[in-house]
Amino acid sequence: MKETLKDAKEYWRWQEYHRVLPDKSWKSKDTITAGVDVGSVGSKAAIMVDGEMYAWAITRTGSNSPDSAKKVMAMVLDGTGLQQSDIKYTVGTGYGRVNVPMANKAITEIACHAKGANYIWGPKVRTILDVGGQDIKAIHCDETGRVTSFLMNDKCAAGTGRGMEVFADLLQIPIEDIGKVSLSIDEEPPPVSCTCVAFAKTEAIGLLRKGWTKEKVLAAYTRAMAIRMANLINRVGLEKEFVVTGGQSKNMGIVSRVENILGVKTLPSPNWRDGGLDPMVAGATGAALFANALYQKSQGT
Amino acid sequence: MITHYGYIDGSGEFYIIIDSDKCNSCGECVKQCPQNALEMVTEFIDLEDKTVVAVTEQHRKKIKYTCSQCKPEENKTPCILACKQSAIQCVWKPQ
Incomplete structure (x- = not known):
């Protein structure tokens, strides 16, 4: 019986991972913003430095939205040297967007996905x-x-x-x-x-x-x-x-x-396994871009 | 932004379509809807929050039943007639 349980495979399980882009870095004067997309199945987070992608993470959404948001945020910060307090503005999106504790604002995933796709593939995307x-x-x-x-x-x-x-x-x-x-x-x-x-x-x-x-x-x-x-x-x-x-x-x-x-x-997708941006993170990417724009606006620039 | 509220399923295609760029937030359609299926919500457009009309969450998944009594196939429902901005439209194709 024990053997059977051990051998039982979770066929549905997909890869959870986090990535920090190796050729990017941050300095304390930079505007660091985050997007957190708590979806129904996956939670995604992205960190941008002056509106440029720096790091992202993907994990499974648990039964509790705030916990999923905290978990994916901890994952994305891992290895960046950044603290939660370094992030100037955070936008929450996705199903669980109203339950993202660190978010300054919630924006629908529709707007965020379009913005994110525009960033990943460029302005030609329709x-x-x-x-x-x-x-x-x-x-x-x-x-x-x-x-x-x-x-x-x-x-x-x-x-x-x-x-x-x-x-x-x-x-x-x-x-x-x-x-x-x-x-x-x-x-x-x-x-x-x-x-x-x-x-x-x-x-x-x-x-x-x-x-x-x-x-x-x-x-x-x-x-x-x-x-x-x-x-x-x-x-x-x-x-x-x-x-x-x-x-x-x-x-x-x-x-x-x-x-x-x-x-x-x-349009050809970037290869996420080979250091490219990940189309699964489009929502969080857009959210982090909106966070950057909203922060700039709040600073009157 | 044009939002399609509704669905395609085995029984046909049913959408209430709202153009939030045309909506001037007057709320007249909300008052005219006999099913209370419309409400004013906040939408994020061009880095600003705008108050626009939307179909309520509870009616989105059963719009075929909610709206059928207003004869949406003729595009002359009370909400459409109430909107001076022509921001509301229906697509109604029962099979």
């Missing part, structure tokens, strides 16, 4: 698909990162990161391999009819019993999610300068299917 842990947002913005139109589907968790975690667990595929596995099929199966997370297990088990491989089940579910996302994007207006943010930006199975359905390629 259409943003944010696939979070519990909702999907389609955002259209201008060259300054100001939101012009947006739509959020939080009616159900279908097609979200949480849904993918459920599938990773059910099919016993590590979450970070799920995109690759969903693409390892000879022919794309028809999408599943029901993307509901609560019923997905029932439907998936039914398909497995019918003799479908787990790759095929995963492909059918991923395809159904991608169709839903494409519908949302078409409603806010698709432009070819298109990016995906949030945890599912790392799921190639989702990204490539959305690209196929829409007939548009996403």
Whole structure:
């Protein structure tokens, strides 16, 4: 029994990490600001020095928003030599934004994601698909990162990161391999009819019993999610300068299917494993930028 | 900023669309809504806080039922007629 428990793998578990950009540093006269994005599944924090990215961290959101905010803040400060008191202004965002104890202001994640995507990919970005842990947002913005139109589907968790975690667990595929596995099929199966997370297990088990491989089940579910996302994007207006943010930006199975359905390629993402900015931190990045702007404004500059 | 409140599901497409750049914070639509589905909220635009109309949280996920009695498919709901700025619109496509 002990052996079984020890061997039990948490397939849904994704990588929590923190990073300090090696070629950046801070001096005491610099304006240091922070953004904390407490999402439904992941908590992200970013620190900026004079409006330039310096460090960030990603961790799992616990059951308590203030604690998650404190935890991710401690993670991001680790190795920077900075103290909480060195941070001039902090903006909270995400589901738990009103529960970020160190925040000077709360701003919706919509505004922060657009601002963050504008920073990560540059002013050419117009259409943003944010696939979070519990909702999907389609955002259209201008060259300054100001939101012009947006739509959020939080009616159900279908097609979200949480849904993918459920599938990773059910099919016993590590979450970070799920995109690759969903693409390892000879022919794309028809999408599943029901993307509901609560019923997905029932439907998936039914398909497995019918003799479908787990790759095929995963492909059918991923395809159904991608169709839903494409519908949302078409409603806010698709432009070819298109990016995906949030945890599912790392799921190639989702990204490539959305690209196929829409007939548009996403702008190339920086490689977060290789020192580049992380599209999952777009919300916290935008929040830290707003923090910098609001601090400058409060100083009358 | 144009916000789409509502959803697409198996039964169709249902959105109340609010353009907060056009909204002048008068609150007339809030008074006219027979379902009390609208409220004034603070939105962060261009580093300023602005008071604009929004669909209440409680109605966002059941907008199909909340708004159907006002005949949104004709785009002549009390909220739309009340808005002198033309800041409100509906997209109503039941399947």
